[in-house]
Amino acid sequence: MAIYDEAVLGERCVLPFCAEPEEIRYLRRAVRGALGRWGAGVAAEEAELAVTELATNTIQHVGHGTAAVLVMEVGVDRLRLELHDKSSLTPVVGSGGCEAECGRGLHLLAAMSLDWGTLLTAAGKAVWCELPLAPVRRCPRSHRAATVLEAYQRLAGATTQGPSARAALAASATGVIADLLYWLALQGLDPVETLDQAQARYETGADAA
Structure with missing residues (x-):
């Protein structure tokens, strides 16, 4: 290899x-x-x-x-x-x-x-x-997400290599979301409310640029 x-x-x-x-x-x-x-x-x-x-x-x-x-x-x-x-x-x-x-x-x-x-x-x-x-x-939203995910994988020591690359990507994305929710809670913000807002933005496709 x-x-x-x-x-x-x-x-x-x-x-x-x-x-x-x-x-x-x-x-x-x-x-x-x-x-x-x-x-x-x-x-x-x-x-x-x-x-x-x-x-x-x-x-x-x-x-x-x-x-x-x-x-x-x-x-x-x-x-x-x-x-x-x-x-x-x-x-x-x-x-x-x-x-x-x-x-x-x-x-x-x-x-x-x-x-x-x-x-x-x-x-x-x-x-x-x-x-x-x-x-x-060339979706800017996709580009930003890929950049964040790559940085997260480096910090977490994760990898997307091997036959289960898609599963590894999904696991890393889940980790990013979970860590963000934990961080929001530490800041005194409502993780559930933020997650609902993110879901609504995703469904409408708003602010994609």
Whole structure:
């Protein structure tokens, strides 16, 4: 299992990884986590699929064990993914969907992307694609919640890794709510009343910005 050296600058994420089949699931998990922190978790499924195809293409056509870097960046209406490797060989999508020549991955990538292509770099190349990301998906409320939850997990020593990631997230969210209610009581405020107000706000969708 790889431990990714993740550098996040604003809404840009850099994930170095080793191009091996068993590494792809950890790379997908890192992608989903970054999108969740950015409030763009709705796009995670498409992003994971695109990253799988990009990484698989590198494994098949550059070589197992290749040092590679995935760069993700969120724009106003799209998500850009770049996979950098040290080969200058440019992938070409063959006619007729020829799997032997180019693999189905690039055809799938082209079909699901707004645009895609290859850039030659000083170290090799970057295969990139851009996925649609409607502004509504980048919900500020979701972004704030993800930031709070991530900080809480660090303080509590919790983790979202492993097959029960969804259960771990639910447990951490429950912990955040319970601790907030306890804190409110210590301040002499009514936890039940605050919880009712929060429930009402959630149901109406008010103050989502």
